[in-house]
Amino acid sequence: MYEPILDALRRGAAADALSAARDAVAANPQDPTAHRLLAASLQLDGDSAGALAAVDAALALAPDDAGLHVERAGLLLGARQLDEAQAALARATGLDPNQFPAYIMQGQLALSRGDIAEAERLARLAARIAPDHPQVAAIEGMTTLRRGDADRALAILSQAAQKAPDEPTLRNALGFAYIAKGHFAFAEQCFRKQLEGQPESVPLRALIADLMRRQGRFAEAADEAAALLEAGRGTPGLQRVVGELQLQAGRNEQALAPLKAAFAAMPRDRRTLEALIEYWRRSNDLDDARATLDAALAAHPQEDNLWRARLAAEPFAGPEALAVVERWMEAAPDYIPALQARAAIHDHFGETDEADAIAYQIVAIQPGHTQAELRIVDRLLQTDPLAAVARVRDLIERAPAVDAKRLLRQLLGRCLDVAGESAQAAAEWAALQAEVADQRLPLPPLTAATGELAPLAPLPDPAPGVLLLWGPPGSLVDRIALNFDYARGPIRIDRYGPQPPRDPLQRYGTPQELLDGRLDGAYLVSQWRAALPQRGIADGQVFDWLLWWDNALLHALRPHLPEAVVMFAIRDPRDMLLEWLAFDSPQRFQLPSPEVAAQWLAASLAQIAELHEGDLFPHRLLRLDDIAYDPPALAAAVGAALEIALPPLPALGIRHFAPGHWRDYAGPLAEAFALLTPVAVRLGYPEN
Structure with missing residues (x-):
């Protein structure tokens, strides 16, 4: 009685499968298999909610059928109901410890939530049932990749892919392993194969476009992503990406429309604004910049990034820029970035007193504002050093963090120096140095006597500098x-950085080792030379x-x-x-x-x-x-x-x-x- 349904499902004939399945359920409503086949038919027809209801009806008749619980979990995963899916899978494995699909789906869920240890445990359980199954290799490869071993992950997945080249989960994992290794062309091939089975997938097409971008194929990447916009599948984020790709491809005019659309939907998004600013810079279309930004500011007058961009569209410190700043200050009274912009214009015209007055206004709004306080202290050092000392002492008292206090105490020493209080300045600096001594390098030990030196060797020919x-x-x-x-x-200058060269000239003990014979001079120089290529020196000139x-x-x-x-x-x-x-x-x-x-x-x-x-x-x-x-x-x-x-x-x-x-x-x-x-x-x- 099930053969007509199964035949229609194999042919992909959703209407025929639905008709036959509904007849089977009507003929025997207590048959769980009929409800299960109805669920498969509804899913083929695109009715996921109906399919879930049919599986639930089957489970009501056969609550201990582990396979039905797995199918229900699959439908819940498709609906992104992850917790409910996890519960269904746990029920399936509780009923039947040999439910291989349940372990695989649980492992994939564990990966999605970042629980690597749980994914590894589930992969081991699945491997007991089907050790050579490609989906087991997919989970093993992804857990290895998540643990940072891209080489081993790639080896696991490549070997499995040779045996099962058409397994989607394996191919997907292999693509991400290629990305981790920087093999973007191979990753693109993997995901293009995936796209053949999921032609409507927006995330897949966007990922492929990004892989093309990483290969420097900006125009092709832009076309790939733009196809989604043409199909009406684009989000504001994708519109921004298309605009950025068009800019990277040098197709400035084609970048404008998607960027404008993204900006209209996300006027507060800094990345979109930066891309638009780059378009305006290239096109020198300042009129469009002014009009677009003014319209956005009318709706979002408190957004300082928009005001900064609007200010940049005018000649610095000109009357137009001043008018923008005045509008900004009117829209956001006592807003510090607007006040800072006004002070910068004052400074440009040499109006120091006016700019200083704004600094005092800023610290009245936000006591301890670093830039404004430093300006005030700098001016006091020129006019009244003792007042500068008093102000910095007050800032030290109010500073919340130890590091901030130390910076201010260093400044206090400088103020005391200018005020002629050298004893207090020296004491302050000495106290600061003593406090951080345990965070600094120890003083290198110095040898007491050089001893008899070997003759100076003749210059080699050629002699690198x-x-x-x-x-x-x-x-x-x-x-x-x-x-x-x-x-x-x-x-x-790498000897002063986080990754200094590992040669004898970096070690404190080298001088004494040379003197007492533990270190040979020829070996020292050979080690120094050997480290040069890793430091970016190929010709010996250093x-x-x-x-x-x-x-x-x-x-x-x-x-x-x-x-x-x-x-x-x-x-x-x-x-x-x-x-x-x-x-x-x-x-x-x-x-x-x-x-x-x-x-x-x-x-x-x-x-x-x-x-x-x-x-x-x-x-x-x-x-x-x-x-x-x-x-x-x-x-x-x-x-x-x-x-x-x-x-x-x-x-x-x-x-x-x-x-x-x-x-x-x-x-x-x-x-x-x-x-x-x-x-x-x-x-x-x-x-x-």
Whole structure:
């Protein structure tokens, strides 16, 4: 009696299947199989709700049929009723522990909610029933991928796909494994095959478009996504994506319509606004920008991103921009971004008092506003330093976080310095340095005596350019590194980053190991050279900014790296200590106390003086006292030292202290400066 229904289902003839199934149910309403086949017929006809009702009717007649519970779970999954589906699957496996489909569906549900351990457990249960089934491999591959092992996941899924190339869940998992490995073309092939079975799937087509984008095929990706818009399947998010892809493809005019449609639906969406701004920039269609943004602002007058974009559509600080800002301030009185825009226009015209007044207005609205408070303090430092000190002390009292308090205390030290309160400034900075000492690198140990050095080897032919750059804390050596970087020289600053090179020049123990013979100089240089390719150096030409210096390195450099030149940055040692104390250093060395730091700095500079006086290795001694904040002079001095031409930096920031400022601290830091004076004189600086 079921054969006509089954035949119609096999043929995909929904109407015939429905007619035969309804006749079977009418003939025997107590037959669960008839209701089950009616459910299959209704699902084929697209009536998911009716199919679920028919399965429920079958379950009412056969509540212990595990297969029916699995079918009910499938329908619930299709309706995105995940909790109910999970309950149905649990009921199925409770009734029949050998229900393979239930384990597979439960495993897929566990993956969807991110429960990797549960998905692995269910895959193991399913594998006991059908160990070689491709759906088991699909779950195993996806759990492996979620655990971050893309190579093993790809191996599992590829092997299974060779046996079952048409299994959809396996192909889907394989596509994501290819994405994880960056094999976007292979992933595209997988998902295109999926699309053949699901031609109406919007997420699949959008994923394929994104994969094409990742391959740099922007025009094709735009066409792929645009097909969904033409079919009336597009959401505002998809319209934005199509517009972005058209921009990436260089098809600016074709980007406008989808972007405008997305913006109309999502005027607060920043990504859509940024894409539209890029279109207006390319087309220079400022009239359209003004009209579009004005219309959006009429509906959303509090949206500051819209106001910023509207302001950008006018010449900066011109009358039109001023009119926009006035409108903004009228729409959002006491709104800080609008006030900041007005202050920027005041600054442009040199109306400093008016801009300062706005800063006070801002802190009245939002006490402690960082930018406004810094402006107020900066102005007070010019007019009333003691008032600046009082204001910063008040900010410290009100600051909620320890890190914020520390930043403000560093600023307090600067204010005390300008106010002439050098003892209080030094005490504040020293206390701050002591507090964070355990968060900094320890001071590198220095060897006491270099010992007998090997002869300087002859230069190799050809000799690659090798510069070793170093300067103690407070030397402002970072200005030289910035200049090299600006000139696109082969400077390497990775020793100061999160992934420094793992060579002997990074290890603190290297100098002593060279002296006592535990480390061979030739091995040190070979290890340094071996690390260069990983640091982006292929030809041996490198400017290496070292973390530390010790003359014991000469035991390796003289016989095995004679082509190198060492450039030392120095200043008056007492100015260096003050700079280090007040503003820290690139090395982030700990400074337990001014006296401990001075003792280490004196020993370090004594080694530089010894190398310089004895000309122990090719080197350049660059005095930065008067040129550290003078870009042309700095570039000229560095260029002359190396016989190269360097372009000057556009700017080098605000000068911290003028040369000789240490004398203002001769009293508070007398003990520390006494430790530094001998080496200062040795390096050519005055005793007092």
